[in-house]
Amino acid sequence: VAFSHDGVLGNVGRYYSGKLREHGDSPRGVDWNSEESQQLRFEQLLRVIDPDDEHPSVLDYGCGYGALIGALTERLGDGGFTYVGHDIAPDMLEAARLRVSEGAECRFIGDADALAPADYVVASGIFNVKLDTLEDLWAEYVDATIERLDALSTRGFAFNMLTSYGDAEKRRPDLFYGDPCAYFDMCKRRYSRFVTLAHDYPLWEVTLIVRKEAGA
Ligand SMILES: C[S@@+](CC[C@H](N)C(=O)[O-])C[C@H]1O[C@@H](n2cnc3c(N)ncnc32)[C@H](O)[C@@H]1O
Numbered sequence: 674v675a676f677s678h679d680g681v682l683g684n685v686g687r688y689y690s691g692k693l694r695e696h697g698d699s700p701r702g703v704d705w706n707s708e709e710s711q712q713l714r715f716e717q718l719l720r721v722i723d724p725d726d727e728h729p730s731v732l733d734y735g736c737g738y739g740a741l742i743g744a745l746t747e748r749l750g751d752g753g754f755t756y757v758g759h760d761i762a763p764d765m766l767e768a769a770r771l772r773v774s775e776g777a778e779c780r781f782i783g784d785a786d787a788l789a790p791a792d793y794v795v796a797s798g799i800f801n802v803k804l805d806t807l808e809d810l811w812a813e814y815v816d817a818t819i820e821r822l823d824a825l826s827t828r829g830f831a832f833n834m835l836t837s838y839g840d841a842e843k844r845r846p847d848l849f850y851g852d853p854c855a856y857f858d859m860c861k862r863r864y865s866r867f868v869t870l871a872h873d874y875p876l877w878e879v880t881l882i883v884r885k886e887a888g889a
Pocket residue numbers: 682685686689690703704705711734735736737738739740741759760761762765796797798799800818
């Protein structure tokens with residue numbers, strides 16, 4: 674209840690709607706500074722998908738205007754996967770629906786309670802912007818949301834966050850920086866034996882990849 678839409682998340686949703694209004698359906702419109710960085714994040718996150726899987730289902734949690742669909746198509750081919758995009762900002766879903774037509778293979782869902790489990794859940798950029806939410810409350814929100822990512826995935830999930838390994842002076846008070854080791858430990862203890870901590874790509878971020886079965 675602490676993370677209701679009119680509370681913490683309402684402000685976050687309005688923040689992203691503002692970005693979309695300003696920059697349109699582009700990487701800047703979801704607050705990334707380049708398409709390269711957006712795609713690099715996808716590349717890391719999509720490592721969660723077992724390459725032997727045929728036609729996996731993917732839930733994109735915090736989908737923005739649905740840019741992940743392009744990366745999935747590149748990797749798995751047109752019609753090679755089923756996709757559901759979820760976002761708290763209704764304008765984002767509207768923008769996504771204008772870009773991609775919905776059908777059995779691709780749907781956008783705004784109601785978090787209406788989401789069904791998928792093979793994989795991927796979340797890019799939902800933990801970064803906390804605005805003026807207190808650090809402890811935001812950390813609780815992060816934990817509760819990771820719990821949801823786990824509950825909604827049968828084969829695995831992956832998320833990214835800003836890393837606490839970085840220049841302390843450059844930190845912004847409106848952003849959340851997670852301790853990669855603490856989140857690795859949490860994922861390993863709570864969710865699966867098979868966890869990858871990817872911190873070897875050139876962004877001030879970490880990606881946690883949690884597979885429910887051993888990787889190939
Ligand atoms: C940084 S943007 C990235 C969008 C997309 N994942 C991409 O990489 O192009 C984060 C998106 O997540 C959405 N979002 C943030 N927190 C969320 C939450 N708890 N549940 C659903 N969507 C959320 C925002 O509205 C925003 O559209």
